[in-house]
Amino acid sequence: xxxxxxxxxxxxxxxxxxxxxxxxxxxxxxxxxxxxxxxxxxxxxxxxxxxxxxxxxxxxxxxxxxxxxxxxxxxxxxxxxxxxxxxxxxxxxxxxxxxxxxxxxxxxxxxxxxxxxxxxxxxxxxxxxxxxxxxxxxxxxxxxxxxxxxxxxxxxxxxxxxxxxxxxxxxxxxxxxxxxxxxxxxxxxxxxxxxxxxxxxxxxxxxxxxxxxxxxxxxxxxxxxxxxxxxxxxxxxxxxxxxxxxxxxxxxxxxxxxxxxxxxxxxxxxxxxxxxxxxxxxxxxxxxxxxxxxxxxxxx
Numbered sequence: 487x488x489x490x491x492x493x494x495x496x497x498x499x500x501x502x503x504x505x506x507x508x509x510x511x512x513x514x515x516x517x518x519x520x521x522x523x524x525x526x527x528x529x530x531x532x533x534x535x536x537x538x539x540x541x542x543x544x545x546x547x548x549x550x551x552x553x554x555x556x557x558x559x560x561x562x563x564x565x566x567x568x569x570x571x572x573x574x575x576x577x578x579x580x581x582x583x584x585x586x587x588x589x590x591x592x593x594x595x596x597x598x599x600x601x602x603x604x605x606x607x608x609x610x611x612x613x614x615x616x617x618x619x620x621x622x623x624x625x626x627x628x629x630x631x632x633x634x635x636x637x638x639x640x641x642x643x644x645x646x647x648x649x650x651x652x653x654x655x656x657x658x659x660x661x662x663x664x665x666x667x668x669x670x671x672x673x674x675x676x677x678x679x680x681x682x683x684x685x686x687x688x689x690x691x692x693x694x695x696x697x698x699x700x701x702x703x704x705x706x707x708x709x710x711x712x713x714x715x716x717x718x719x720x721x722x723x724x725x726x727x728x729x730x731x732x733x734x735x736x737x738x739x740x741x742x743x744x745x746x747x748x749x750x751x752x753x754x755x756x757x758x759x760x761x762x763x764x765x766x767x768x769x770x771x772x773x774x775x776x777x778x779x780x781x782x783x784x785x786x
Contacts, residue, residue, distance in 0.1 A: 487757050488515050488536050490546045490767030491650035492702045492747035497765075497782045505781065508545050512769040512779045515539040519656055520771045529664035529698075530568055530591070533654040537564075537587040537666045540652035544626045546767075547650025549585060550619075551626045552670020554633040560624040561604075562670055563684040564590040569663035569692035569753070576684035579604040583611045584619040587668045590684070592616060600686060604678065629673070636674045651683055653700030655692070655751045663698035663753055665690050665714070672705070681705025687715035694753050696722030697731070702766070703746010707739050717750060728752060732760035 490512060497505075519536035523529070541549025552560040564586035565576035575594025578601065583589045589611045593602050602610055612618065651669035658664075667690040669683040682689030682705040689705065691714035692698035699714040708714075713735050720731035728750045736748060740762045747761025749768065759768050764783055771777040780786065 487656070487749040487751055487759065488512060488519070488540070488652070488654045488769045489700060489702055489747065489749050489759070490540055490652050492745070492761045492763040492766040493650070494745075494763055495765045497784070500781070504545070508767055508781060509779050511540060511543040511545050512767060514543075515654070516769045516771040516777055516779070519654060523656060523658055524773065526659050528660070529656040529658040529662050530566065532656040532658065533664045533666035534566060534587055534591055536654040536656075537652055537668050538585045541585050541587060541668050546652050547629075547670045548652040548668040549670075550624055551629060551650070552624050553650070553673040553675070554625075554629055555671075556633075556674045556676045558633065560621065560670055561675070561678075562586045562624070562668070563680060564666070564668040565684045565686060565690040566590045566594060566666040567664060567686060567690055567692040567698075568594075569665075569694040569698055572693060574600050574686045576601045576686060576690070577603065577607040578680045578684045579678055580607045580611065582608055582618045582620070584617045584623065587666050589616055590666070601684060603680075624670075632673045651702035653690070653702060653749065655698040655700050655749055657751055657753060657755055661753050662694055663692050663751055665692040665698040665700045667700045669702075682708035682713070685709060687712050689714055691715050691718050693718050693722065697728060697750050697752045699748055699750050701746060701748050703739070703763070704744040707742050707744025708746065710742065711735060711739050713739060713748065717748065721752060728756050728758035729760065732758050736760045736762055
């Protein structure tokens with residue numbers, strides 16, 4: 487399962503060419519992940535591959551196409567987690583790694599740490615030979631326009647409630663699940679703000695005993711609710727269905743005043759998504775080669 491962000495974007499607000507571009511990108515990400523899984527590859531490889539496709543596509547707020555900070559920079563966050571052994575890696579505030587999800591995986595596999603940030607994470611990326619990109623790669627005109635609009639309207643961040651975070655969850659043939667999430671944050675963020683995406687248990691979590699979860703939305707609320715871990719815990723300890731657990735926790739986010747969505751899977755191959763917004767860019771592909779790609783709330 488994959489997502490490309492949730493937000494207050496209705497079908498009537500989306501140009502036909504944008505709609506087509508979003509669906510093509512989601513299908514490409516499903517292809518990348520499914521090809522690995524059908525060949526017997528790992529869920530970790532699958533979620534990383536799917537997220538890399540979305541990071542490289544400027545339709546989404548991750549990697550290329552990331553939101554601008556108030557000062558006009560792109561600061562990228564990502565996380566990845568293995569449900570088999572609870573290994574995890576994440577990065578926050580990086581500026582030059584082309585695919586932040588791959589850097590998060592390198593932190594998981596090549597360091598003794600879980601979360602690296604800003605200059606240190608950038609240095610770790612260079613030292614480990616990950617592909618770098620300059621500022622022009624990440625910057626796209628539409629994201630710059632959104633920042634200009636925000637400034638013109640008085641500077642309140644993320645005025646359009648466009649959460650373009652990307653993510654993936656997967657189950658492999660060995661029976662293990664994994665999750666990955668990547669984001670550029672929110673337009674107009676300041677002071678090194680970090681949202682939920684790179685925080686294990688808030689925006690990203692995977693545990694073979696429960697569920698794999700990737701989130702998108704108003705990060706401050708997802709952090710306060712520990713959304714990804716709560717969904718996993720409700721499945722693991724209470725025996726709730728994925729849908730019931732996801733819907734319950736998203737209702738709690740909404741009650742706090744937050745919005746967004748989640749995708750969830752488990753070791754039995756069950757899958758669910760839940761969102762409280764007009765859209766969640768999403769897709770699902772199974773071992774039976776059946777797939778679904780959807781954007782809006784009226785497509786279920």
